[in-house]
Structures are given as structure tokens and as C-alpha cells.
Amino acid sequence: MKNPIADLNKIFDSRIRLGVMSVLVVNDEIGFNDLKQMLELTDGNLASHLNTLEQADFIKVHKGFIGRKTSTTYSITELGKQAFKAHLDALEKMIKKL
Amino acid sequence: MKNPIADLNKIFDSRIRLGVMSVLVVNDEIGFNDLKQMLELTDGNLASHLNTLEQADFIKVHKGFIGRKTSTTYSITELGKQAFKAHLDALEKMIKKL
DNA sequence: TATTTAACTTTGAAAAACAAAGCACTTTTA
DNA sequence: TAAAAGTGCTTTGTTTTTCAAAGTTAAATA
Numbered sequence: 111m112k113n114p115i116a117d118l119n120k121i122f123d124s125r126i127r128l129g130v131m132s133v134l135v136v137n138d139e140i141g142f143n144d145l146k147q148m149l150e151l152t153d154g155n156l157a158s159h160l161n162t163l164e165q166a167d168f169i170k171v172h173k174g175f176i177g178r179k180t181s182t183t184y185s186i187t188e189l190g191k192q193a194f195k196a197h198l199d200a201l202e203k204m205i206k207k208l
Numbered sequence: 209m210k211n212p213i214a215d216l217n218k219i220f221d222s223r224i225r226l227g228v229m230s231v232l233v234v235n236d237e238i239g240f241n242d243l244k245q246m247l248e249l250t251d252g253n254l255a256s257h258l259n260t261l262e263q264a265d266f267i268k269v270h271k272g273f274i275g276r277k278t279s280t281t282y283s284i285t286e287l288g289k290q291a292f293k294a295h296l297d298a299l300e301k302m303i304k305k306l
Numbered sequence: 307t308a309t310t311t312a313a314c315t316t317t318g319a320a321a322a323a324c325a326a327a328g329c330a331c332t333t334t335t336a
Numbered sequence: 337t338a339a340a341a342g343t344g345c346t347t348t349g350t351t352t353t354t355c356a357a358a359g360t361t362a363a364a365t366a
Contacts, residue, residue, distance in 0.1 A: 250355075252355075252357075253355050278362075
């Protein structure tokens with residue numbers, strides 16, 4: 111039997127980053143505050159996980175305005191999509207044996 | 209939109225514990241060394257994760273003998289099966305939106 | 307008898323997660 | 337117009353988690 115966890119992506123061990131990605135897969139763009147409320151996180155905690163995801167080039171940040179108010183939104187990158195899909199495939203392989 | 213990560217079980221955030229459970233779902237019983245080799249872990253690391261799983265009553269330990277040599281094996285409990293399934297369901301719900 | 311193996315426990319270090327506070331900027335409210 | 341509040345962070349420091357390495361006990365083997 112092969113090591114079943116070898117293909118899991120370490121970045122997605124975190125439930126929060128997993129949550130962010132799963133939200134971004136279905137929402138083209140989402141704001142900082144929406145994410146914060148959805149995942150029930152403090153600012154700092156969310157910001158640092160978003161940062162990890164951005165460092166990995168799995169998400170992109172968009173700084174813009176709504177009217178004249180600043181607004182930061184996030185979206186998934188192609189690389190992020192691929193990595194997330196690969197992770198899910200690895201997960202599925204692990205558990206499909208059920 | 210509801211918090212997508214609220215129903216994930218914290219115990220299964222760890223890839224290693226996830227791996228142990230996925231192995232135990234398909235193998236009625238497995239030995240310490242087999243697990244160790246399969247998941248490519250050091251003794252101490254595996255032992256501590258097994259301990260966490262045992263504390264939660266998700267796995268059971270069987271101390272026995274092969275001939276007169278000790279042999280420790282592990283199996284999943286009913287509670288463990290339920291918790292693992294619930295976790296997988298929560299995961300699936302998160303990503304089925306794909 | 308010396309070495310090896312199994313299955314741990316203990317120790318300690320490194321990494322990760324997290325909350326809280328601070329901050330720069332803008333907008334809203336009194 | 338002065339104070340309050342919101343946005344999106346960064347910084348700081350604590351707590352939690354992870355992990356490797358070494359030590360341990362008992363039995364097996366050479």
C-alpha cells in the first residue's frame with residue numbers, strides 16, 4: 111500500500127486556507143470583510159492566511175474602490191485552481207476506497 | 209453563505225491523522241510498523257498522533273503477541289467511523305459546489 | 307552476552323495559529 | 337468640524353501543534 115498522504119498539499123492542511131479556496135472557487139471575487147464574516151475570523155488571522163495563499167500564488171489581491179471607499183477583493187489564480195484540484199483529487203483517492 | 213469550515217473536525221486537520229483514519233477504514237487492523245512505513249513517519253511522531261486519536265476514542269489499540277513477541281495493532285471504533293464520515297461529508301459539502 | 311527490534315515516552319525545539327492591539331486612511335455622524 | 341467608526345492591514349506576543357531525536361523496556365536473535 112502506498113503512502114496515502116504524500117500527495118496532499120501542505121498549504122491546504124489548514125482548515126482556514128481550505129475554506130478560503132473553496133469560497134474562491136465558486137466566487138469570482140470576494141471582499142476581505144465578507145470572507146472574514148463567512149469564516150468567522152479575526153482580521154489578523156484572516157490576513158495572515160490570505161498572505162500565505164498569496165505568497166504561493168494561489169490567490170490574487172485587487173485593490174480598488176467602491177465609489178470613493180477603498181475595497182480589497184481576492185480571487186483565485188490558475189495555479190491556485192490547479193493546486194486545489196490536485197489536493198482534492200489526492201483526498202478523493204485516499205477515501206474512495208470506502 | 210454559511211461558514212464552510214465550521215463542520216470540519218479539528219482532529220482531522222492533521223494530514224497524518226487523516227491518513228491513519230483512511231487506512232483504518234479499509235483495514236480492519238493494522239500494526240504500528242506497517243502504519244509507520246506506510247505514512248513514512250518516525251516512531252514518536254506516529255505514536256503521538258495515534259495517542260490523540262485514541263484519546264478521542266476514534267481508534268482502539270490491541271496489544272497481543274505473535275508467538276511470544278509483542279505486537280500492537282490498531283483498529284477504528286464506531287465513533288471513529290462516524291466522526292470520519294461526518295468530516296468527509298463536511299468536506300464534500302464544501303467542495304461539491306464546484 | 308551483545309545486538310536488534312518493537313513500541314513507546316520524554317524532551318526540547320521549531321513552526322504554526324491566533325487574538326489583541328496598533329495604525330493609516332477614509333468616511334460617516336453628531 | 338471634531339469625534340467616531342470602518343477597512344485592511346501589520347506587529348507583537350502567547351498558546352498550540354508538530355516533530356525529530358534520544359531514551360526505555362522487554363523480548364528475539366546472533
